[in-house]
Amino acid sequence: MNHFFQFLFDTSQWPPRWRCGNWTDALGYTHIISDTLIFGAYFAIPCILVYLYFKIQGFKLEKVFGLFALFILCCGTGHLVEAIIFYYPVYRFAGAIKVLTAIVSWMTVFALIPYLKMLVHVPKMQLMNRELLAKLEKTNKELKESEDTLKDFAYHAAHDLKEPVRGMSSYAFILLDSDEYQLPEEVKEKLTKIVNLSARSQLMIDNMLKYSTGIHKATQVELCSVENILNELMQDIQERDKSVDIKILSKIPNMWINETLVKEVIKNLLENAVKYNDSEKKIIKVGYKNGGDKHIIYVNDNGQGIHEDDKKNIFNLFYRGKNAKKNNSTGLGLGIVKKYIEKSGGKAWVESQKSVGSTFYISLPKEQKPIVENDNPQKFDVQIQMS
Ligand code: ADP
Numbered sequence: 001m002n003h004f005f006q007f008l009f010d011t012s013q014w015p016p017r018w019r020c021g022n023w024t025d026a027l028g029y030t031h032i033i034s035d036t037l038i039f040g041a042y043f044a045i046p047c048i049l050v051y052l053y054f055k056i057q058g059f060k061l062e063k064v065f066g067l068f069a070l071f072i073l074c075c076g077t078g079h080l081v082e083a084i085i086f087y088y089p090v091y092r093f094a095g096a097i098k099v100l101t102a103i104v105s106w107m108t109v110f111a112l113i114p115y116l117k118m119l120v121h122v123p124k125m126q127l128m129n130r131e132l133l134a135k136l137e138k139t140n141k142e143l144k145e146s147e148d149t150l151k152d153f154a155y156h157a158a159h160d161l162k163e164p165v166r167g168m169s170s171y172a173f174i175l176l177d178s179d180e181y182q183l184p185e186e187v188k189e190k191l192t193k194i195v196n197l198s199a200r201s202q203l204m205i206d207n208m209l210k211y212s213t214g215i216h217k218a219t220q221v222e223l224c225s226v227e228n229i230l231n232e233l234m235q236d237i238q239e240r241d242k243s244v245d246i247k248i249l250s251k252i253p254n255m256w257i258n259e260t261l262v263k264e265v266i267k268n269l270l271e272n273a274v275k276y277n278d279s280e281k282k283i284i285k286v287g288y289k290n291g292g293d294k295h296i297i298y299v300n301d302n303g304q305g306i307h308e309d310d311k312k313n314i315f316n317l318f319y320r321g322k323n324a325k326k327n328n329s330t331g332l333g334l335g336i337v338k339k340y341i342e343k344s345g346g347k348a349w350v351e352s353q354k355s356v357g358s359t360f361y362i363s364l365p366k367e368q369k370p371i372v373e374n375d376n377p378q379k380f381d382v383q384i385q386m387s
Contacts, residue, residue, distance in 0.1 A: 007092065008090075008092050008093050008096060009090050009092070009093055010092065011088050011089045011090055011091075013089075013091075014089035014091055015089065016085070016086060016087050016088065016089050017085045017086040017089065018086050018087070028086060031082070031083070031086070032083045032086055035079040035080065035082045035083035036079075036080065036083050038076065038079040039076040039077065039079045039080035039083070040076075041076070042072050042073065042075055042076025042077075042079065043073065043076050045069070045072045046069035046070075046072055046073050049065060049068075049069050050069075063111060064108070064111040064112060064115065067104065067107055067108045067111050068108055070104050070108075071101070071104045071105050071108045074097065074100050074101035074104050074105075075101055075105075077097050077101075078094070078097050078098060078101055081093060081094045081097055082094070151212050151213075154208065154211075154212040155209065155212050155213055158205045158208040158209045158212065159209065161201075161205050162202070162205050165198050165201045165202055165205065166198075166202065168194065168198050169194070169195055169198030169199065169202070172191045172194040172195050172198065173191075173195055175191055176188060176191045176192065176195065200328065200330070203328060203330055204330045204332065207330050207332035207333065207336065208332065210264065210332075210336055211317070211332060211335060211336050211339065220258060221256050221257055221258050221344075222256065222257075222258075222259065223254050223255070223256055224254060224255060224256075224257050224259045224262070225254050226252045226254070226255055226257070226262065226266075226288075226297065227248065227251075227252050229259065229262060229263045229266060230246075230248060230252070230266065230286060232263075233263070233266060233267050233270055234246040234270070237270055237271070237274060241274060241282070243279075243280065243281060243282050244274055244282045244284065245281060245282065245283050245284070246270065246284045246285075246286065247283070247284070247285050247286070248286050248287075249285050249286065249287035249288075250287050250288045251288065252286075252288040252297065253288070253295070255295050255364060255366075256366070256367070257344070257364060258344065261340045261343075261344065262340075262344075262364070264336065264340060265336070265337045265340050265341060265348075265362060266286075266297070266299070268333040268334065268336060268337050269299040269337065269360045269362075270284060270286075270299060271333070272333060272334070272360075273299055273300075273301035273303060273358070273360075274301075275325055275328065275329075276301075276303045276304050276323055276325075276358075277301055277302065277303030277304065278303070278304060279302050279303065281302075282301070282302065282303070283301070283302045284299065284300065284301050284302075285299075285300040285301075286298070286299050286300075287300070291363055293365060293366055293367070294346065294363040294364060294365055294366060295363065295364045295365075295366060296361055296362070296363045297361070297362050297364075298359050298360065298361045298362075299359070299360045300357060300358070300359040300360075301357050301358055301359075302356075302357045303357050303358060304323050304354070304355065305352045305353050305354035305355050305356050305357055305358055306321060306323075306350065306352040306354065306358055307321060307322045307323065307354060308354070309322070310322060310323075311350065311352065314334050314350065315334045315335065315337070315338040315348060315350075316331075316335065317331070317332065317335035318330075318331040318332065318335070319331045319334075319335075334348075337360075337362070341362050341363075341364070344364055344365070345364070345365040346362060346363040346364040346365060347361075347362070347363045348360070348361065348362045348363075349361050
């Protein structure tokens, strides 16, 4: 083996290239520097392929890429040897490199033939691609138009329903409150039902408006204190219900969020934690977890917990669980939570054990981008002023 390498790198039979012929410095160095630079570039290409292979998930290194990389490497080494020969005439080694380059280059040529067959179809595929893209764009435009129409419809339907429902409720309340009509107990009971049902309809309409337009109201993110949002909500809830004890378990960092949306989300979660809780002392814990590139906020309660059958559905619009409260349940609260959080690039999920309690989690990206949904915000600005 040793003998073989001695033979391969033996330079005794030839003079270095500098001394072979009449080289000027300029011409000699032009060869040496150019060959070395070409080697550098040829060496870099396989390195980039190897880097892509390890760095990009899903980047598949086909056999032909491997051969191509080897071919480039052989060519590069050939150039390097040409530069070396100016000082060390390793002509046998140079010959070996050339033989290797010849073999690898022909292997690459054969490996490329099936791809050539594919290349013939590329113009046809490009045409198909263009047609498909045009169709996709058209469908997208139509979808966006029908989505806008649907949103407009939902907004106007909800908005216009508000007035008559409020009117019905007011008239029923006036009748109930007045001594003028001497209403029998049975009628009073029915009127109370009308007032309660109207209140529920109003709650539903408000939530539908929030669902269909809330996002448009708030597209900006800013650095906000979630603790301030929480303190404000906690104070309000604890004042209304003295059996509620809300604790913030850990320090919550300031976040780049849309304050209006996040406030609405936390409000929904806190109100549910109170609503679906029959414990004498309703203990609600709010905490923070660092989720890598996400902030995670959770709301834990010692309430009724969620029935196994309900768990996968509670974030669906209009879904009410087995424990839903008859009079103040719309099935929209968690739908709003999911929509707002997902539009902000996060996720909402729940862990719960029946009769023990539930923990609702929301994650929000640490690097928030503005929530852009509506191409024509002016249109919505007008609608919001109407509400
Ligand atoms: P709503 O409270 O108006 O019914 P939501 O969308 O807020 O609507 O909630 C959907 C369902 O999820 C509820 O009907 C209830 O069954 C269940 N749920 C929500 N939050 C809790 C909670 N903290 N504990 C137990 N069940 C809950």
